[in-house]
Amino acid sequence: MPRALIVEDEPLLRAELRDQLQLLWPSLQIAGEAGDGIAALALITEQQPDIVFLDIQMPGLNGLEVAQHLPARCQVVFVTAYAEYALSAFDAGAVDYLVKPLATARLLQMIRRLQARGAAAAPPAAAVWQQVFAPPPSYLKWIKASAGNTLRLLLVSEIDFFQSEGKYTRVASAGGASLIRLSLKELLEQLDPAQFVQIHRSSIVNLHAIERIDKDGTAMYIRLKGGHGSLSVSEAFARQFRQM
Known part of the structure; x- marks a missing residue:
């Protein structure tokens, strides 16, 4: 020895x-x-x-x-x-x-x-x-989403957020909104956790799309860049933003 x-x-x-x-x-x-x-x-x-x-x-x-x-x-x-x-x-x-x-x-x-x-x-x-x-994890790079009768090919890194809408998931980006059939749970398994985080049971946000975080009493909201609106952060997911 x-x-x-x-x-x-x-x-x-x-x-x-x-x-x-x-x-x-x-x-x-x-x-x-x-x-x-x-x-x-x-x-x-x-x-x-x-x-x-x-x-x-x-x-x-x-x-x-x-x-x-x-x-x-x-x-x-x-x-x-x-x-x-x-x-x-x-x-x-x-x-x-x-x-x-x-x-x-x-x-x-x-x-x-x-x-x-x-x-x-x-x-x-x-x-x-x-x-x-072991090979490094492979994350989703592109996604196909429907906007009316148009099928769009979107770069995942340029998507602002995902949001559940009934049987579909809404995909919001600078080019507008579109829909996919993947659930949020399925998306989370394929998205890079260093870039995308869940902020609500019905929402996943791109960290690069966040302009600021506002607090109103116990409520917390994420303001998106480019005037693309805001998203509510539920209490269950607020901890990850409290130190920001």
């Missing part, structure tokens, strides 16, 4: 790296942690790790200076916010060089590289790989 040390002067980043390594490389033993270069050298001497994850900018000795004192058998991976040190890091014998913030796919690439060099360990669970390499 390979043993590793984490050397990082920021406690939160140190904890983040430890948690990700424990998830992605379960058989890797984290034998210790240090927050500066001097403490790192003492810990390396005590623990004799197989791998050291090493920050560069630290109090006392920096990471490049610490790397010069590592045993020959110890593999080093630099983890830093400063890409400009990469050449010096590889000159110091680094197996890899990770730039913060750490991407999970990049960590997996580093783990495979370490394992190929002899730090043998079981790979992450299949579910982890599936999560990392």
Whole structure:
């Protein structure tokens, strides 16, 4: 079982790296942690790790200076916010060089590289790989809507809001109103949640279409850009706007 040390002067980043390594490389033993270069050298001497994850900018000795004192058998991976040190890091014998913030796919690439060099360990669970390499969600880009006898092809990002009207859903945009047969529930499953939010059981609004939010006592209204009217926000959905 390979043993590793984490050397990082920021406690939160140190904890983040430890948690990700424990998830992605379960058989890797984290034998210790240090927050500066001097403490790192003492810990390396005590623990004799197989791998050291090493920050560069630290109090006392920096990471490049610490790397010069590592045993020959110890593999080093630099983890830093400063890409400009990469050449010096590889000159110091680094197996890899990770730039913060750490991407999970990049960590997996580093783990495979370490394992190929002899730090043998079981790979992450299949579910982890599936999560990392799962394709990004695909959201609705275009929609066909009826306006009288005309079938309109609308760019979803340019729609101001959707509103239930009996068996249909009204689609409001700069070009006017039209109708579709999709329900609001079906739409919510296909719309980008970073752009569209439900504000009422019968309404979904495009956040980019909002000009301002008005409050009248406990009532809340969304005013749309371009003088396209207003929409009521029900109490059940008002929380997401209270900090605006």
